Amino acid sequence: MNSQTYHKSMALTGEPPKSLSISQKLAVFLGLSGLGILLLAVFNVNFPNRTLWLTLSLLAITVGIVWFSWDAYSKKIPGIKNDGVWFKSISSRGLWGWVAGLSLTGFYIVLYFYPEYLGLVNDGDNKGVIGLFDPLSKFLSGNPASQWFVYGTLYTVAILAFGIKFLWKYRHNRYERLRTWSVMFFQTAFAFIIPELMARLNGDKILDGGSLPYYDLKNIWPLNYYNFEGYRIKAFLSSGEIGFALLIFGILSIFVITPILTYKYGKRWYCSWVCGCGGLAETAGDSFRQLSDKSTFAWKVERWVVHSVVVFVTLMTTAVIYSYLGTDTSKYWLTKSSFLIGVAVLLTLVFGWAMIFKRNQLQKDAQYGAIGYFVIIIALIGFHFFSGDGQIFLFKSETLRKSYSFLIGSIFSGVIGTGFYPIFGSRVWCRFGCPMAAILGFQQKLFSRFRITTNGGQCISCGNCSVYCEMGIDVRAYAQKGENIVRSSCVGCGICSAVCPRGVLKLENGPLEGRIDSNQVLLGNDVDLMTLVNKK
Amino acid sequence: MEHIVIIGNGIAGVTAARHIRKLSDKKITIVSAESEYFFSRTALMYVYMGHMRFEHTQPYENHFWKKNRIDLVQAYVTKVNTQEKLLHLDGAPDLDYDKLIIATGSKPNKFGWPGQDLDGVQGLYSKQDLELLEDNAPNNKVCKRAVIIGGGLIGIELAEMLRTRDIPVTFLVRENSFWNSVLPSGESEMINEHIHEHHIDLRLGASLKQINPDENGRVKSVTLAETGEEIECDLVGLTTGVTPNIDFLKDSDIELGRGVKVNRFLETNVEHVYAIGDCAEQHEAIGNRRPIEAVWYTGRMMGETLAQTICGNRMEYNPGHWFNSAKFLDIEYQTYGWVFPERKKKENEAHFHWRHSKEKLCITIAFDKDSETVLGINTFGIRLRHEVFDRWLSEKRTIDYVMEHLRDANFDPEFYKSFEPQIVSKYNSNFGKSINPKKKNLKRIFQLN
Numbered sequence: 001m002n003s004q005t006y007h008k009s010m011a012l013t014g015e016p017p018k019s020l021s022i023s024q025k026l027a028v029f030l031g032l033s034g035l036g037i038l039l040l041a042v043f044n045v046n047f048p049n050r051t052l053w054l055t056l057s058l059l060a061i062t063v064g065i066v067w068f069s070w071d072a073y074s075k076k077i078p079g080i081k082n083d084g085v086w087f088k089s090i091s092s093r094g095l096w097g098w099v100a101g102l103s104l105t106g107f108y109i110v111l112y113f114y115p116e117y118l119g120l121v122n123d124g125d126n127k128g129v130i131g132l133f134d135p136l137s138k139f140l141s142g143n144p145a146s147q148w149f150v151y152g153t154l155y156t157v158a159i160l161a162f163g164i165k166f167l168w169k170y171r172h173n174r175y176e177r178l179r180t181w182s183v184m185f186f187q188t189a190f191a192f193i194i195p196e197l198m199a200r201l202n203g204d205k206i207l208d209g210g211s212l213p214y215y216d217l218k219n220i221w222p223l224n225y226y227n228f229e230g231y232r233i234k235a236f237l238s239s240g241e242i243g244f245a246l247l248i249f250g251i252l253s254i255f256v257i258t259p260i261l262t263y264k265y266g267k268r269w270y271c272s273w274v275c276g277c278g279g280l281a282e283t284a285g286d287s288f289r290q291l292s293d294k295s296t297f298a299w300k301v302e303r304w305v306v307h308s309v310v311v312f313v314t315l316m317t318t319a320v321i322y323s324y325l326g327t328d329t330s331k332y333w334l335t336k337s338s339f340l341i342g343v344a345v346l347l348t349l350v351f352g353w354a355m356i357f358k359r360n361q362l363q364k365d366a367q368y369g370a371i372g373y374f375v376i377i378i379a380l381i382g383f384h385f386f387s388g389d390g391q392i393f394l395f396k397s398e399t400l401r402k403s404y405s406f407l408i409g410s411i412f413s414g415v416i417g418t419g420f421y422p423i424f425g426s427r428v429w430c431r432f433g434c435p436m437a438a439i440l441g442f443q444q445k446l447f448s449r450f451r452i453t454t455n456g457g458q459c460i461s462c463g464n465c466s467v468y469c470e471m472g473i474d475v476r477a478y479a480q481k482g483e484n485i486v487r488s489s490c491v492g493c494g495i496c497s498a499v500c501p502r503g504v505l506k507l508e509n510g511p512l513e514g515r516i517d518s519n520q521v522l523l524g525n526d527v528d529l530m531t532l533v534n535k536k
Numbered sequence: 537m538e539h540i541v542i543i544g545n546g547i548a549g550v551t552a553a554r555h556i557r558k559l560s561d562k563k564i565t566i567v568s569a570e571s572e573y574f575f576s577r578t579a580l581m582y583v584y585m586g587h588m589r590f591e592h593t594q595p596y597e598n599h600f601w602k603k604n605r606i607d608l609v610q611a612y613v614t615k616v617n618t619q620e621k622l623l624h625l626d627g628a629p630d631l632d633y634d635k636l637i638i639a640t641g642s643k644p645n646k647f648g649w650p651g652q653d654l655d656g657v658q659g660l661y662s663k664q665d666l667e668l669l670e671d672n673a674p675n676n677k678v679c680k681r682a683v684i685i686g687g688g689l690i691g692i693e694l695a696e697m698l699r700t701r702d703i704p705v706t707f708l709v710r711e712n713s714f715w716n717s718v719l720p721s722g723e724s725e726m727i728n729e730h731i732h733e734h735h736i737d738l739r740l741g742a743s744l745k746q747i748n749p750d751e752n753g754r755v756k757s758v759t760l761a762e763t764g765e766e767i768e769c770d771l772v773g774l775t776t777g778v779t780p781n782i783d784f785l786k787d788s789d790i791e792l793g794r795g796v797k798v799n800r801f802l803e804t805n806v807e808h809v810y811a812i813g814d815c816a817e818q819h820e821a822i823g824n825r826r827p828i829e830a831v832w833y834t835g836r837m838m839g840e841t842l843a844q845t846i847c848g849n850r851m852e853y854n855p856g857h858w859f860n861s862a863k864f865l866d867i868e869y870q871t872y873g874w875v876f877p878e879r880k881k882k883e884n885e886a887h888f889h890w891r892h893s894k895e896k897l898c899i900t901i902a903f904d905k906d907s908e909t910v911l912g913i914n915t916f917g918i919r920l921r922h923e924v925f926d927r928w929l930s931e932k933r934t935i936d937y938v939m940e941h942l943r944d945a946n947f948d949p950e951f952y953k954s955f956e957p958q959i960v961s962k963y964n965s966n967f968g969k970s971i972n973p974k975k976k977n978l979k980r981i982f983q984l985n
Binding site: 174466477 | 578579585586587588592597674676677701734832833836840841854856865921947950951953978984
């Protein structure tokens with residue numbers, strides 16, 4: 001019944017608006033040949049001049065993407081460019097979508113679990129595609145490349161090239177442009193170049209001869225779930241004042257800087273302006289944002305899964321830190337017991353604050369979930385006094401750490417989170433898996449000036465906002481009632497506001513008063529009726 | 537239990553149903569022949585353009601209706617028997633009701649042109665029209681040229697849709713400038729330019745004489761009334777407005793004009809029968825409004841009002857300040873209050889118009905010559921905050937005040953360039969004033985103390 005309206009056009013081949021121009025086809029060919037060079041390297045084709053071939057490959061990929069975008073957008077009048085999105089196979093879960101999804105997934109599996117297939121050699125010279133990247137890595141950090149260097153380089157290239165595409169696509173929208181420049185900058189500088197240069201300091205006097213761990217400064221715990229692991233703490237503490245300062249910065253990031261910025265601007269300051277995962281989703285993932293699931297069922301799954309990950313990462317990190325702390329207060333002020341008590345006090349304060357002051361803003365299942373998880377964590381912390389050393393929370397801390405790293409750090413954030421862009425949309429990880437997003441979202445919902453304001457009665461329920469919400473928020477459900485949108489998952493990408501044909505939505509930071517329980521303002525009727533309608 | 541039957545599952549009928557459910561436990565049935573579930577008519581264009589799929593136009597998930605105990609019947613109402621309180625349906629058994637709400641919307645106008653019923657000639661209103669368009673104009677091989685008759689909101693939307701599939705479009709507009717029966721000339725001219733920018737063959741002052749068939753009874757060409765020019769085409773889009781969709785009521789006892797005649801309580805002449813939305817016609821127009829308001833928002837407002845009446849709180853339809861919005865290709869348009877075009881302007885209505893020197897942005901503010909009270913505003917390419925402008929209209933603010941506080945009313949996304957200084961400086965030079973625009977103030981905007 002419903003299908004007729006679109007299936008017919010799906011049957012068309014090579015017709016506008018789904019067809020590619022000649023330039024676009026050539027651009028795709030160029031980009032794919034860049035990838036082809038990398039693929040040949042994977043199969044150990046020996047390139048005589050690695051620097052040259054790597055440069056050629058990365059240039060071909062970049063130029064291919066930029067050329068394609070230039071042809072697609074630059075000649076058109078600025079405005080919303082979503083023509084044919086649901087007709088194109090790549091962006092509507094068609095054949096090309098699945099091919100892309102499976103290839104990406106395969107790439108992540110090899111990257112995380114079989115780096116030797118990419119040519120990683122632990123003692124001796126790298127081979128394959130990792131070997132191809134050796135010259136660049138040595139140029140930056142002085143060390144040979146690893147699979148993570150290869151990944152980091154391609155990741156940065158993707159954000160930069162697709163960032164340029166996004167800048168063209170939304171060139172009429174200054175919010176989108178600034179945001180995109182920001183993610184491009186933070187990826188290139190903070191995630192890619194600075195850590196490599198920091199590695200050059202290792203062994204230097206300035207670090208008292210110590211070695212800093214690889215540290216992307218914008219990567220904050222718990223997204224950076226390993227930041228407080230023993231080997232990193234040792235490395236920080238043995239690297240002079242700089243190392244110590246970095247450790248303090250890591251702690252301040254989550255406990256001080258993040259809450260202040262989230263209060264003022266919402267979690268968007270991080271998720272769609274700074275974060276690397278967000279950066280990739282907003283640029284390379286932009287073509288897939290419409291694929292996120294908007295059902296209330298998906299929302300329910302999201303709430304349970306993402307908050308469970310927060311609990312998991314909290315337990316895991318507590319266990320890991322606990323495992324390397326001592327018991328003797330005379331040696332070091334922080335001991336196993338005082339640390340656990342500190343964690344318990346902090347969690348109790350947060351839980352108490354939310355349940356006492358903000359309970360009416362939490363859904364029933366959120367309240368049950370919070371109580372349940374709180375009881376479990378506190379009980380487990382209590383267990384400590386009854387269980388042996390290194391055996392906190394029923395499991396060994398190492399077991400917890402390994403399972404988190406495997407299940408969440410690799411499978412969820414990489415294989416599913418990015419590999420499945422063309423199937424589930426670009427923000428699967430951010431929405432269902434990222435504990436950082438969940439913590440920022442918790443604060444955004446309960447204690448932040450950020451909201452998306454709905455413009456009185458102007459909504460026509462068209463649904464563009466919901467379709468193009470990468471986080472799967474049914475924006476229209478709020479907008480058509482004249483309610484503001486205050487959702488913990490909103491990353492503030494601003495696309496709902498951009499695609500709205502009637503100027504209904506505005507992301508803004510405003511007073512807390514009247515932010516959440518916004519009245520159904522002005523749907524157009526006279527005031528007396530609206531008072532009646534608003535009576536709950 | 538009282539049984540409320542609503543004919544039509546558009547925004548008016550569905551809003552009424554939702555609010556009746558909020559307020560009561562009555563049995564509610566919605567009858568529609570057009571579609572199984574409520575969808576947003578305004579979004580049909582995006583389905584053809586590939587921005588959305590049809591199911592995305594449905595604002596509620598399919599389980600919503602059962603959960604809220606709103607029964608859906610997909611059938612066509614052939615006859616309304618108000619004596620026995622009975623509906624005859626084509627496609628379902630007869631249905632009896634205690635209270636009946638008619639919310640059947642509109643159908644495209646046809647003015648008796650020769651050839652108006654040929655294959656390949658269509659309007660754009662319903663889901664069926666969209667499906668027909670996929671047949672008539674799937675691509676630019678089947679449809680080598682389209683001619684659109686009628687320069688209104690649907691006409692320009694249809695032109696935009698066809699252009700996304702690279703179909704050449706000739707756009708016949710009877711007036712000498714696009715939509716100048718509603719827009720003042722400066723704005724209308726800017727839209728003319730924008731239509732040309734999109735490579736649409738805009739013919740102003742051009743109307744249709746007849747549509748010519750080929751040997752198979754399909755459209756072959758149109759002939760223009762003014763010049764006699766014949767334009768070959770494979771699709772003719774008739775977008776010369778809409779008219780209430782009430783033919784099925786002709787034999788009933790319900791009083792009809794152009795639409796279903798209703799009083800301010802949205803009651804018809806027959807007890808327990810009401811009409812809302814596009815198909816309702818007020819006995820007397822409310823303020824500057826038309827007796828028939830075929831607008832999304834008014835349908836929704838009537839639905840809200842009638843739900844109160846049905847649930848025992850009899851209430852007049854009492855709309856607040858007029859507002860509306862649209863999008864002309866890439867240019868968003870919003871209006872609050874009343875801004876009339878030159879030929880409909882009242883004696884005391886003066887205009888201030890500003891247009892950006894390069895970009896397609898402009899505003900027009902209408903105000904009273906004597907009191908300088910603001911009557912309304914049109915903006916193109918600049919978003920305004922409904923709540924703030926509505927408040928200014930209620931408070932009867934002067935144009936000086938509006939100029940001074942214009943930044944408070946801006947609703948553009950963050951970091952957008954602000955044009956208030958240019959606008960106010962033009963206002964100052966036009967009217968010999970020296971207004972200084974104030975900074976945006978959250979306390980004023982959100983009415984905090």
